[in-house]
Amino acid sequence: EPEVTQTPSHQVTQMGQEVILRCVPISNHLYFYWYRQILGQKVEFLVSFYNNEISEKSEIFDDQFSVERPDGSNFTLKIRSTKLEDSAMYFCASSETGANEKLFFGSGTQLSVL
Amino acid sequence: AQSVTQLGSHVSVSEGALVLLRCNYSSSVPPYLFWYVQYPNQGLQLLLKYTTGATLVKGINGFEAEFKKSETSFHLTKPSAHMSDAAEYFCAVSPGYSSASKIIFGSGTRLSIRP
Numbered sequence: 001e002p003e004v005t006q007t008p009s010h011q012v013t014q015m016g017q018e019v020i021l022r023c024v025p026i027s028n029h030l031y032f033y034w035y036r037q038i039l040g041q042k043v044e045f046l047v048s049f050y051n052n053e054i055s056e057k058s059e060i061f062d063d064q065f066s067v068e069r070p071d072g073s074n075f076t077l078k079i080r081s082t083k084l085e086d087s088a089m090y091f092c093a094s095s096e097t098g099a100n101e102k103l104f105f106g107s108g109t110q111l112s113v114l
Numbered sequence: 115a116q117s118v119t120q121l122g123s124h125v126s127v128s129e130g131a132l133v134l135l136r137c138n139y140s141s142s143v144p145p146y147l148f149w150y151v152q153y154p155n156q157g158l159q160l161l162l163k164y165t166t167g168a169t170l171v172k173g174i175n176g177f178e179a180e181f182k183k184s185e186t187s188f189h190l191t192k193p194s195a196h197m198s199d200a201a202e203y204f205c206a207v208s209p210g211y212s213s214a215s216k217i218i219f220g221s222g223t224r225l226s227i228r229p
Contacts, residue, residue, distance in 0.1 A: 004157065033216070043158075043204060043219035055215040091157060099214050100146050100165070105157030 002026045006092050006106035013082055013113055021077045021109045023092030032075045033093040033103065034067065036060075043091070048099065049075065082113045116141045116207040120220040128228045133177075133192040135223045137205030140186065147188040148206040148217060149179055158204060164188065165210065175199070200227045 005024045013019050025032055034046040048055040049067055066078045075094075079086055089110050093103040121136040139145055146165050150158040162173025169181040175198075179190045188205060202224050208217040 031215075035219070040221075042221040045216045045218060048215040050215070093157075099217050100163075100208055100210075102160045102163075103150075103158070103217065105150075105159070107155060107157045 002104070004092055004094055004104050004106035006090075006109050008109060009107070010110045011112070013111070015084055015113055016081050019079050019082055019111065021079075021090050021092075021111070023075045023077070023094075023106055024073055025075055025092070025094030026096075026104055027073070029094035029096050029104070031055075031095040031098050032067075032069070033095075033099070034077050035091045035093065035105075036088040037091070037108075038085075038088045046077070079111075082111075084113050087111055087113045116145060116209060116218045118205045118207050118218065118220040120203075120205050120223050122223055123221065124224045124226065126226040126228060127195045129197055130194050133190070133195045133199065133225065135190040135203050135205075135225065137179075137188045137190065137220060138186050139188060139205070139207045141207055141209070144210040146208045146210045146214070146217075147179075147181060148208070149173065149177070149188075149190050150204045150206060150219070152202045152204065152222075154201075161190070161203075195225075195227050197227050197229070200225055 007022045032049040037043045047057045064080045089108045092106045117140045148163045149161040152158045164171045164181045172178045202222045205220040206217045208214045
């Protein structure tokens with residue numbers, strides 16, 4: 001089965017630094033998502049992206065966050081100035097026809113902000 | 115707005131025993147409901163989903179779930195647990211229309227299987 005791939009699997013950064021989390025969605029998918037899970041808490045929705053623009057974003061997704069599909073294959077999440085509370089597992093997902101169909105998830109990037 | 119509550123962050127059953135993972139939802143519109151599973155070091159995978167129609171939904175690996183509107187529940191069951199079922203299970207909800215742009219997950223239930 002096709003896979004969503006995420007890199008890196010682990011990222012350690014200093015507070016205040018910028019990080020970019022990378023995802024390669026499944027090639028014929030049109031809908032893209034970022035979720036995150038702080039240890040022991042819910043898997044939280046961050047943002048959905050379709051047709052080269054954000055469809056919906058959560059309250060978590062403030063001005064420090066941005067997403068981009070720079071080259072038609074990658075889908076990136078940038079955090080401009082990381083905070084301690086950004087430490088979490090970040091999951092990328094993609095879907096062919098939308099959120100109510102099957103979401104395909106990557107295995108996640110564990111972000112640790114020191 | 116939609117939300118789900120999963121009762122029990124950790125459930126342990128013996129191999130061959132019934133698996134029951136509980137999920138209650140809240141939704142202001144008719145919901146679509148999902149169960150996803152996450153095996154160690156992997157992403158979440160769809161087990162099954164309820165959209166409309168038959169309230170008993172069958173998924174992969176012998177799992178099934180029943181939508182009960184009167185109880186706002188969507189509990190996941192499997193008659194006989196297998197060691198390979200050990201994983202984290204997430205219930206999720208979305209508004210029941212095709213243009214929905216997100217699904218909302220619960221906090222997950224870790225299922226352990228005793229030999």
